[in-house]
Amino acid sequence: MQQVGSKAILAGAQVIDPRALPARIREPRRRLRNNVGRTWVLHRRRVVRIAAAVMALVAAGVLYQVRTPILDGATALRDVGLGQLGHTSFAIGEISITGQSLASEQSIFDALGVEPHISSVSFDAEAARQRIAELPAVKTVSIRKIYPGDVSVTILEKVPVARWRVDGVTFVVDAEGEQIGEDHGAYGELPLVVGDGAADDALVMIRALEQYPRLQDGLVALSRIADRRWDLIYDTGLRVQLPELGVAQALHRLDGYQSDYQLLDRDVTQIDLRVASIVAVRPTQSEEEDEDK
Template structure:
């Protein structure tokens, strides 16, 4: 028998392999081809993305030139939210085509704004976009660090007070926003206590003070606020306590009312003279001693009423 050449032996082996394993070979070749295409697409991802964006811009320009560009935007329902913030959230650029404008994506961006409770976005052909928003309901103004915010029932900030919500109660201090609604609802039961009320001050995030325009401060307890308000309403009804010449009404101790009367002109003059005399004595003394408290820090005697 003649001896076969090496080339014929290799060809014969390949032929047998193709006959016996043709399916596996085809599958492997397909996998290799897909991997090669994926690698090529990864390497060309930048140019491909740029090309896709260019084609999209070209399509938008074509639609815009055909009279399908967004030309009018109608926004309604906003008070705390500025029109500029809503417009920015829409994401509409010059020559944006109505056909390519994503209504749902724009709606989600607007809904994420702090004061927005719900929003609808509609587009009408050939080039109108209509935005209708419903904002959260403000319940109080909260002043902290010199800035006044408007807060909702949960205490969340929904915008700065631009002067449009001056009728809302004013709460002051750290943590006042979180408990504002509870205190406001408690005061609503006693309208007579809200006359000339300027602010509700949160003290150490534990209790409340009522501050009136006369400078009167009513100190409420940490616990038993409802009882203290009820008693204060009775004192006002029977004794006009809020109209008296006092600077502090202390209700922090149950069954006890402590009053701090306002200083008269004679009291202020006496305090001033006492401070001047003390200063003269100290300057004349060879052994200095601490000065007494200034006149404006001296505490007058308290008048205490028991229930």
């Protein structure tokens, strides 16, 4: 290999001012690429953070614009999901009702408002409780959902204090005189009151009679007369007429006559106590006396 000395290289060289050399022509695209590359190398982390912030702002703006369709879609999915639950393991299958005697199971079930295929998740227990509480015989009610698909209803009914017969129908009434159900023979031990307005004042009269056990022997009904006063009706057909005022005193006098003279066991059809100072009785008339009249 032949070596060429520096003198040989410089033999044809010319001295030129560097400023006279032509400048390199760079294309704009190449310049932009170079600037981007330099920026990426020098400020990579900052660029990534700025880009992420911009993307987050853009995504938030997009979500805000489509918020209504998204909410509508979520609601629809929820409804579909609940409907599917109603058809599967969360469908209400068994309803237990306890504590009722006057209120019928059918009336309670109707007030529950359980429709076919409804799920225990979507069943509104509080609304159902309020509807059942409006039934005449119900004092309090509690409803418990037992997942996945059972409902328990516990009833506490009002206490009946008397039977009220009106227009051929016998109702059971509470202490307020409110009808809480019909008597179908299960409450025969309760006092029977008859007449218009009898239910309203029944409890007062029943409590007054409780002080005199002798007067309750053979008593079959309390009859309200013109919504003003009471008559006692016994199984022998005897009728005791009580005053409008001073009932307690009249009962005390009657109890004394029964204790001393067994007046209620005598052959009389009527005892009139409406005048405080007089006890009037009407003897039972024989058939001959009836014919003479």
